[in-house]
Amino acid sequence: MDSSTAAEGFTLGLPALLLIGLLLAAWTAAAGLALVVSRRKLRRARRDRRANLRLSRMIDESPALPLLVRSNGRIEASERLAAWFGCSSLPQHLHGLAGPESGLPVEEAEALWDAVEKTRSSAAPLRMMLHPGGANHALSVIGHLADPQVAGGGAVMLWVSDASDSAEEIARLSAEAERSRHxxxxxxxxxxxxxxxxxxxxxxxxxxxxxxxxxxxxxxxxxxxxxxxxxxxxxxxxxxxxxxxxxxxxxxxxxxxxxxxxxxxxxxxxxxxxxxxxxxxxxxxxxxxVEDLQLLEREYRAFRNAQRALLDQMSSGVAQFDHARQLVFTNLPMQRIFRLPPNIGQEALPVGRIFDMMRNAGRLPEVRDFPAWRAEREGWFTANDVKDEEWVLADGTHLRVVAQPMPDGGLVMIFEDRTEQLKLASARDTLLRTRTATFDNLFEGLVVLAPDGRLQIWNRRFAAEWNLREEVLAGHPHIDALLEGMAPLLRDRADTRRIRLLVEAATLQREQTTGRVTLADGRTLALAGVPLPDGNGMLTSLDITDAQKAEAALIERNEALVEADAVKTRFLANMSYEFRTPLTSITGFAEMLRAGVAGEMTETGREYVTAILDSTARLSQQIEAVLDLTQSEAGLMPMAEEDVELMPLVTGLVQDRSQAIEQADITFNLRGDRTSGLVSGDERQLARAIGNLIDNAIASSPRGGRINMDLRRRRDGVAITITHDNAQEGVSGSADTSAGLNLPLARELIEAHKGSLDHAQDARGRVVVTVVLP
The missing domain is CATH 3.30.450.20 (PAS domain)
Structure with missing residues (x-):
């Protein structure tokens, strides 16, 4: 039994061993494959790193080094530039080039910053010379807007080259000129x-x-x-x-x-x-x-004048050089294009000098090696065929240059200004790109159709809203095919007829129409057909589903607010009337007590009764103010229409409060006259509103203070200005926070008369209340 058991164990273990062997083999193969792939990636990374190092080394060895200026003025460049600018190390900001460790003059650093800002704002090219460390060291700087792939956000790329040798040459030539003069x-x-x-x-x-x-x-x-x-x-x-x-x-x-x-x-x-x-x-x-040459010269002059008169009528510039490569003629367009002096043809000038004059005037293409470029053009004199090339000047002028060698060894050059043609072509391309970008970023879907119903222009939103493929739209389908593609998205396929009518109204009837359709997914689109000046028609679609939901919610909320306001108004009005009943009883009983109905009272009792009557009077006024304020807000306050003369009204209000003014030890100045005129309104309500303002001014003024009240006629009506000191130090002057119901009620009453009430505080901290009544 033991031997059989061992044999069975050996038989069951063999598949397991085979499976383990297969797994180990698979794992070994996968590890080997991963190792090969990793080695390939490592070799590729090493090649890329060597290439980057080689490119970086080439830039460092270049005679012109790049200097990147970010929009915030931070700079990035090779440390090699630090020595060129006379710095021990390259600063982080462009202004650092004029620091105490730099040899760059401050005025040149400021000029460089201004030039960089100009290039950043206008994309104009930059060109200038810098002299770090003195006049014997010169740096040539050429700049332009940086490519977005290099640095975005308005960065400027500067190329700096050492031009010290050129500066020394200029100094040497100037010295020679000075010696020649002496x-x-x-x-x-x-x-x-x-x-x-x-x-x-x-x-x-x-x-x-x-x-x-x-x-x-x-x-x-x-x-x-x-x-x-x-x-x-x-x-x-x-x-x-x-x-x-x-x-x-x-x-x-x-x-x-x-x-x-x-x-x-x-x-x-x-x-x-x-x-x-x-x-x-x-x-x-x-x-x-020149007497002997006079006759010959006259004949030649006649021919030359006829030739010049003919060439001056051309729009292209013409320059003629003789066999000695000297200029013998330029027409007026040539002088205008290259800004040459009017007497340019009176003196024989070599072609090299003419090129120099053109370059000094900034009318030649920008090239790295100008002497070599000029020598190549001078070689046109011995060319066997006509030369034809394009020149692009710094100001954007595009010239087509044709050079025709002459049999006598001379040369005729023709310059055709093609700037306007290229500008028109570029403007057209820019307009098309701008139009496409604008259309694609609109919230509305948009298509333009010709009068024959063919699709002309569309934007991406229209294609996305109606689930139309770009390749279908690119075929400029007819409106019938377009509506067939739009129909599956409509809840009611009959709406395709409504869309067709909008298109026909815009293209054939030249009328602007609108409509709405509902999609199968529940969205609502607002459609508009608009006739275009070129005879085409435009169809727009805008998803207004959210707007409709918001509109419905706002309508519902407004109705709730209106109802809540009405409930509030009714509640306050009811409460005001409910307060009056017990208040009337309290007032009546107090008056009876003071009259001795309940028997003779002591002096202290009389004081208490007087205090009760005063408090009930003030409470009655507050209740009446609440009721009037509620009625005014609800538009239910009755208002009389009569002519009210303001000056007598205001004078009476001030006189009624003379005792309160004297008790507060306040100086009250009233200025104005009857020229203030009349206003139309309810005299009682106006007196109540203005009286509340006067009461508030008396209550808010410190003891011994001053109140000034002015009435003046203005173009927009009568202005009543009340100015007084503020008894509460630090208060901003907005009396609405401390005046109870007086000012809110006054505001409601004044606005009910189509006037305005304004609170302010002047520089001295005094409160200024201005009422304007029409």
Whole structure:
């Protein structure tokens, strides 16, 4: 029996062992697979990290480093920029660049902040130079709005490059120019030896130096005689003397060249006269005999003028260069586009100089390497075919540039301003995108249909409300197909006819109509058909289910409030009448006691009875005030219509309270006259309201205080102003909190007369009550 039991145990354990082996094998395979996947992810992460490090290193080694300025002024950049700005470490805020550890001047830091703010608000590009540590160190800064993927919220991206070498070059050129100006006098000897008349004028336009050719041309004995006598070689031409022409050249700092007839040895000859400004020293001039070229020049001028007249009528700019790559002609559109001076064609200028002038005027595309860009365009002179490219200027101007090489080695460049065309195209695209975004964010579903019933425009809310697929709407279905897709959502399929009538009224009848439909899920949609100016019609749908529920709830609540107010009014009125019965009895018994009906009373008893009568009188007034206030709120108080003269009424009210005023030791000043005029109303109720205000002023004023009461006629009616000191220190002056029912009742009575009552407190802490009656 023991052997059989052992055999049975061995047989039952074998499947279990097999199952355990399979589980271990599966677990081992899964662990190996997870290990392979983890190694792949690790290798991919290492590659990404190396790529990020390589990109970061490339940015650090770039000649231009990025500087990100957040909307709050915080900056993010490489620490390499700290040394450029003269900082020991990069500050956290842009203003920190002008701190005590920075070499950036404060005014330049403020200018940089202003430029960043301007770029953030207007998206205008930023360009400026900074000089941290002095004029020998220069940084070029170019900025623009940061890409939202880089930094959102109005951040500005600045690219900073070290331009110290350029600054040193400018300083060197300025020094050379200064030396050239001082060497001007060294040229006097050369002028004397020139074969053509030459002269020099000082800053006042007077002749200071002439050469021998000039002396011979005017027939003078010596240069001193010419200078002292102010003998002019050139006569007045075109209403301008030689001195005025020189002044013009000096003012414009540009050479002035003209043709003039000069008499030399009794013969009239044509000369080309030039006046050239020489810095701030004066104006130099010379005259060249061109008589032999006059005829040829006239013929050429006639042809040139005809050509210019034709090209000036074009809308495109035209510039013509000769074989020496010098400008020989520009038309008026060319001068206007590139802001060139009007006399740009009077002097031969190389194409490189023209490009420099365009760049200085900000009329060339922004490029990183301008000399290379300019050299590439100068290569158009030797090109074998026509060059055609697009230029985008800093102000957004788009130019199409066509360069045609000429057989003689010259070049003709044509500039077509395509800004308006591109603006119109961009405006159209922007308008379409704006319209789509606007429609998609409306609370209403919206579709636009043509007069033939074809769908033109829709928004996402309409598609969602009616469970319509975008691909169906994109096919611009007819209204019949559209209504067929909308019908399953309607509680009553007959409402599709109502929708069709709205569309027909908007598109065909050009009438605006509205309607409502109920959906199968219980929602209610308000529909509107609106005719559009372009002949199409617009159908809108708005879910008003919640609004209807809220409206019903508000109506129900308002009815409950009206009923509660009526119950309150009835209760207060009933309670007022119920209070009067026992109060009348108390008053009667007290009067009987005071009259001695119950026998002779002691002095103390009489005082008690008098106090009871005073209290019952005040309580009776309060009850009457409650009743009147309740009737006024309910609109049930009877009001007489009569003419009331305010000044006598107010005077009587003050006189009735003279004893109370004297007991309170109050000075009461009443100002006004009969010009205050009449008001229409109930004299008794007006007297009650104004009397309550006077009583409140007496009760609220400190002992020995002052009350001023003014009556004045204003455009909007009669104004009654009561000003008094506040007996309760620290009280804001709103007497509604301490005056019992006097002021609420006064307000109700005044408003019943279509007037207004206002409480205020002036700068001295005095209470000011203003009543205006129409």
């Amino acid at each position: 060497d001007f006098h060294a040229l006097v000897g050369l002028i004397e030896a020139a074969p053509v008349p030459m002269w020099f004028r000082d800053t006042d336009g007077r002749l200071r130096l002439v050469n021998s050719a000039y002396v011979a041309a005017v027939g003078a004995d010596s240069a001193e005689d010419v200078v002292s006598g102010g003998i002019e070689l050139v006569e007045t031409v075109g209403g301008m003397t030689a001195t005025e022409v020189a002044e013009q050249a000096k003012a414009s700092q540009q050479a002035v060249e003209r043709q003039a007839m000069i008499t030399i040895d009794g013969e009239r000859r044509a000369f080309r006269v030039s006046d050239l400004p020489v810095g701030n020293e004066g104006v130099a001039g010379y005259a060249v005999d």
